[in-house]
Amino acid sequence: MEIAPGIHSIPVEKGSFMGFFAPNVYLVVDKSHGALIDSGYSDEESISARIDYIKTVQPDLRYIMLTHTHPDHIGGAVKIGGGTGAEIILHSAEIGQATIPVHKAVEDGDSLLLNGIKLEVIHTPGHSPGHICIYIKEQRVLFSGDHILGTGTTAMRPPDGDMAIYINSLRKLLNYDIATIYPGHGPPIREAKRKIEELIQHRLEREEQVIAGLRQGKATVKELVDEIYPELDSRLHFAAEGQILAHLIKLEREGKASCLRKGEDTHYTIN
Ligand SMILES: [Zn+2]
Known part of the structure; x- marks a missing residue:
């Protein structure tokens, strides 16, 4: 369905996705061309x-822009590319992790043109090293993967x-004039600046909790997860451990914490 002038959201079945929201696939069109942003599952x-949807709305698909290489975002790229003739586009830092052929590598600040629409690449590493967001300045729209x-x-x-890099990439977006964010999962975000500031604040608060936990003598990722997320659904433990480990690595790199033992039983202390 068309969610804003020239911007369509194509429903993607939930497939094997384990999270709460299936991936979003967006189609940006002008009068003569189209670009797809992410490509969903491969089934x-x-x-x-x-x-079929693309061919009905804009058969001349030029680009499939992939925000990053996780399977729920790139799964359909090759088949959709083959079915439409579109070029598959990825950031250069993500190419090494790509399991599919890529036609063109892009860098921060590059733009791809449909006739009347400029799709600007913003490199936003953190979730993955070559993650990109795609920005349309005229419409003040950001596709955030x-x-x-x-x-x-x-x-x-x-x-x-990488948590430190991730937070920097959030701060970077505050330099852009964004009215609406179309995310890779979940509903559109209308108060973009406030949302970005909240996300930065949330990560910094979590970091304070990690520091407090370390001060209390919690030393492992698991002990910190149990302390910080006491009522956590067991299915979310794996994700929470990733977040806490990412905070610990950031603190260690900044000289605020030390990693005492490597290997299976890694212990951390506050400096
Ligand atoms: Zn991902």
């Missing part, structure tokens, strides 16, 4: 539905996930 049925989600917080699993 035959939902891909044919996406190709997994950098910013419609609901909840972005998964951060080291070594690909």
Whole structure:
């Protein structure tokens, strides 16, 4: 369905996705061309539905811009590319992790042009090293992939996930005039600046909790997760451990914490 002038959201079935919201696939069109932002799962049925949708709205698909290489974002790219002739686009820092052929690598600040629409690449590493957001200045619209989600917080699993870099990438977005964020999962975000500031604040508060836990003598990721998320659903433990580990690595790198033992039983202390 068309969610803003020239911007369509194509429904993607939930498939094997384990989170709460299935991935969003967006189609940006002008009078003569189209660009897809992320491509959803790779299953035959939902891909044919996406190709049919694209062909109805704008058959001349030029680009498939992938925010990053996680399977719920790139799964359909090759088949949709083959079915439409579109070029697959990815940031250069993400190419090494790509399991699909890529036609063109982009860098921060690059732009791809449809006739009347400029799609600007903003490199936003953190969730993954070559994660990009795509910005349309004229419409004050940002497609945020997994950098910013419609609901909840972005998964951060080291070594690909990096908390310090992630927070810097959130701060970077405050330099852009954004009215609406279309995230990789969940509903659109209308108060973009406030949302970005809240996300930064949330991470810094979590970091304070990690520091407080370390001061109380909690030393492992598991002890900190139990302390910080006491009522956590067991299915979310893996995700929470990633977040806490990412905070610990940030603190260690900044000289605020030390990592005492490597290997299976890694202990941390506050400096
Ligand atoms: Zn992801």
